[in-house]
Amino acid sequence: MATAVQQPSDAPMILLEKVNKWYGDFHVLTDIDLSVKRGERIVICGPSGSGKSTMIRCINRLEEHQAGRIVVDGVELTNDVRKVDAVRRDVGMVFQHFNLFPHLTVLQNLTLAPIWVRKTPKAEAEATAMKYLERVRIPEQANKFPGQLSGGQQQRVAIARALCINPKVMLFDEPTSALDPEMVAEVLDVMIKLAEESNVTMLCVTHEMGFARSVADRVIFMDRGQIVEQNTPEEFFSHPQNERTKLFLSQILAH
Amino acid sequence: MAAQPGETGATAGTPIPKAQRAVFWNDPRVRGIFYQIIAVALIGGAVWWLASNTIANLNARNIATGFHFLGREAGFEIGENLIDYSPADTYFRALLVGVLNTLRVAVLGIILATLVGTIIGIARLSKNWLIAKLASIYVEVVRNIPLILQLFFWYSLITEFLPGPRDALNPMPGVFLSNRGLKFPLLAHEFAYDLALLLFAVGLIAAVVVGRWATKRQDATGRHFPTIWVNLGLIFGLPIVGWLLAGAPLTFNAPSLQGFNFVGGASLSPEFSALLLGLVIYTAGFIAEIVRSGIQAVGKGQTEASLSLGLTKGQTLRLIVMPQALRVIVPPMTSQYLNITKNSSLAVAIGFPDIVSVANTTLNQTGQAIEGVAIIMAVFLTISLSIATFMNWYNKHIALVER
Numbered sequence: 001m002a003t004a005v006q007q008p009s010d011a012p013m014i015l016l017e018k019v020n021k022w023y024g025d026f027h028v029l030t031d032i033d034l035s036v037k038r039g040e041r042i043v044i045c046g047p048s049g050s051g052k053s054t055m056i057r058c059i060n061r062l063e064e065h066q067a068g069r070i071v072v073d074g075v076e077l078t079n080d081v082r083k084v085d086a087v088r089r090d091v092g093m094v095f096q097h098f099n100l101f102p103h104l105t106v107l108q109n110l111t112l113a114p115i116w117v118r119k120t121p122k123a124e125a126e127a128t129a130m131k132y133l134e135r136v137r138i139p140e141q142a143n144k145f146p147g148q149l150s151g152g153q154q155q156r157v158a159i160a161r162a163l164c165i166n167p168k169v170m171l172f173d174e175p176t177s178a179l180d181p182e183m184v185a186e187v188l189d190v191m192i193k194l195a196e197e198s199n200v201t202m203l204c205v206t207h208e209m210g211f212a213r214s215v216a217d218r219v220i221f222m223d224r225g226q227i228v229e230q231n232t233p234e235e236f237f238s239h240p241q242n243e244r245t246k247l248f249l250s251q252i253l254a255h
Numbered sequence: 256m257a258a259q260p261g262e263t264g265a266t267a268g269t270p271i272p273k274a275q276r277a278v279f280w281n282d283p284r285v286r287g288i289f290y291q292i293i294a295v296a297l298i299g300g301a302v303w304w305l306a307s308n309t310i311a312n313l314n315a316r317n318i319a320t321g322f323h324f325l326g327r328e329a330g331f332e333i334g335e336n337l338i339d340y341s342p343a344d345t346y347f348r349a350l351l352v353g354v355l356n357t358l359r360v361a362v363l364g365i366i367l368a369t370l371v372g373t374i375i376g377i378a379r380l381s382k383n384w385l386i387a388k389l390a391s392i393y394v395e396v397v398r399n400i401p402l403i404l405q406l407f408f409w410y411s412l413i414t415e416f417l418p419g420p421r422d423a424l425n426p427m428p429g430v431f432l433s434n435r436g437l438k439f440p441l442l443a444h445e446f447a448y449d450l451a452l453l454l455f456a457v458g459l460i461a462a463v464v465v466g467r468w469a470t471k472r473q474d475a476t477g478r479h480f481p482t483i484w485v486n487l488g489l490i491f492g493l494p495i496v497g498w499l500l501a502g503a504p505l506t507f508n509a510p511s512l513q514g515f516n517f518v519g520g521a522s523l524s525p526e527f528s529a530l531l532l533g534l535v536i537y538t539a540g541f542i543a544e545i546v547r548s549g550i551q552a553v554g555k556g557q558t559e560a561s562l563s564l565g566l567t568k569g570q571t572l573r574l575i576v577m578p579q580a581l582r583v584i585v586p587p588m589t590s591q592y593l594n595i596t597k598n599s600s601l602a603v604a605i606g607f608p609d610i611v612s613v614a615n616t617t618l619n620q621t622g623q624a625i626e627g628v629a630i631i632m633a634v635f636l637t638i639s640l641s642i643a644t645f646m647n648w649y650n651k652h653i654a655l656v657e658r
Contacts, residue, residue, distance in 0.1 A: 060563055062559050062562065062563060085565060085567070088562065088563060088564070088565040089565040091563070092563070092564075093560075093563040095556060095559070095560060097556055099554075099556040099557060099559065099560035100560075101557065101560070101561075101575055101579075102579065103578045103579055103582075103653075112564065112566070112574065113564035113565055113566060115473070115477070116566055116570055116574065117564065117565040117566060118477075119477040119478060119479060120477045121473075121474065121475055121476050121477040122473070122474035122475070122477075123474070123475070124477070125477075161564070162563075162564075165564060165565060
């Protein structure tokens with residue numbers, strides 16, 4: 001982790017250069033170039049199958065890219081297990097289906113990585129966990145199991161779990177698309193608050209355009225494995241340049 | 256008690272429209288009671304018929320019932336016994352020898368089949384093509400051949416294809432493999448060995464203490480302790496040090512050929528070896544599939560979430576995947592343990608004196624068929640219920656809490 005400290009503050013937090021990936025014959029990612037500044041908030045949208053999730057999953061190497069470079073906070077992702085571990089220690093991820101550990105209590109879900117990865121004393125890890133549970137407004141659920149919580153509560157626990165490793169980057173992979181409509185707001189509120197109160201770099205795959213408007217510094221539109229268009233939220237929504245972007249926006253904003 | 260409660264309701268003033276009562280034979284409660292009466296009558300009838308039939312037949316043949324025969328002299332040899340036994344002993348002791356033989360093969364079989372099955376189950380999930388295919392072939396071959404054929408195969412392999420004691424295979428000094436089974440040396444009685452055994456026990460206790468201390472220290476300071484390596488050193492290192500300090504003696508009670516057979520040392524009979532081998536290899540095939548399905552039942556998202564938090568692959572398997580796989584594995588595993596125990600009764604086919612074999616001889620000699628069969632049933636019921644009770648307790652212990 002020594003490499004991370006020496007990075008100048010204007011160096012990009014995440015850098016993707018000519019990243020390519022194939023599933024068999026299917027070209028999922030084509031020549032992706034992306035540079036994300038420290039503390040920048042990016043919303044990624046696009047039709048399903050456009051490679052949004054695959055792209056952010058490459059950033060903590062849940063998927064391997066086959067060509068190009070990915071550098072996270074000065075550490076390039078290669079086959080070196082230690083580099084992959086170093087990157088994962090600094091990158092938190094929130095999944096569409098929460099992926100909480102059902103055999104552990106909420107508190108144990110939160111303290112698992114601090115205890116086993118960061119080697120934090122248990123009492124300290126629990127205190128930190130409670131702090132984050134308060135931040136996502138469910139401290140009273142600490143000793144319950146994930147199966148006893150609602151979808152919205154589970155996703156807030158998942159966000160708190162990712163925050164407990166004190167990440168520099170947070171990746172959100174469609175965090176609200178598996179939720180019942182009335183629970184979307186409580187999760188988005190937590191994410192907006194997170195963006196306001198911390199300077200963590202956020203990459204969020206979502207179709208919540210209200211969230212994009214209020215939080216994002218930049219909106220990226222992907223289609224067929226390519227970044228088609230990127231702009232500030234105001235410009236992106238009011239003056240989309242590309243035909244595919246216009247079509248997509250008209251479809252999701254129609255109702 | 257002038258009127259039924261249902262009828263007073265209508266006159267009480269509030270005009271609740273009364274629901275039409277169903278015809279009584281369409282009421283599920285009435286039907287439920289009716290079915291129960293029929294079930295009890297059928298069972299009672301069957302019991303009465305069996306009992307009266309048995310008593311009538313026993314009377315007709317002048318057979319006295321009861322377990323008095325257990326105290327009489329058995330008068331037959333038993334090939335293998337864990338406790339001292341001679342034909343002059345009672346039937347009770349003969350049956351006890353049979354029970355112990357059954358337990359020996361069942362307990363060893365359960366332990367070995369679990370180990371082999373787990374390894375093969377994990378191997379079948381391996382990314383290595385060759386390993387995965389070999390494991391698949393093993394499973395498909397082993398579980399599609401009837402167990403009794405496999406037992407005959409192993410038994411004839413040992414008794415037909417291995418040489419006699421005079422030409423016994425001698426793969427290493429003191430070990431002889433012949434059609435009389437496997438003979439191997441035992442350590443002779445020496446102070447150094449007692450000391451080593453004592454230190455082994457001390458090492459086990461120390462390991463538990465170290466484990467608790469390490470957990471406590473990790474909770475308090477966050478520092479991790481290489482518990483596994485230190486404990487392995489304690490458990491195996493201490494006895495070795497003790498043995499070295501006592502002069503490192505190496506004296507064996509080795510088997511040697513005298514006349515037509517071996518004396519001294521310890522032995523595994525062909526019957527026991529064939530039965531154990533057959534049971535373990537057969538059941539491991541089923542256990543492999545249970546382990547594989549258990550691991551696969553844990554969603555890929557669990558592994559991804561764990562890796563994304565920075566946990567290593569080993570930690571992910573130990574802390575996330577295995578605890579969840581176990582809850583899928585344990586219930587069907589219980590069935591396999593029960594199967595091993597019950598299948599051990601096939602011992603009778605290759606002449607291993609398990610409880611079924613001994614009880615069979617007993618009932619042939621005494622004519623006490625009902626008692627003999629009752630003893631076999633009681634033994635298997637006791638073993639099976641013990642296994643089931645323990646496994647159910649363990650299952651509850653690891654089960655998930657949901658809502």
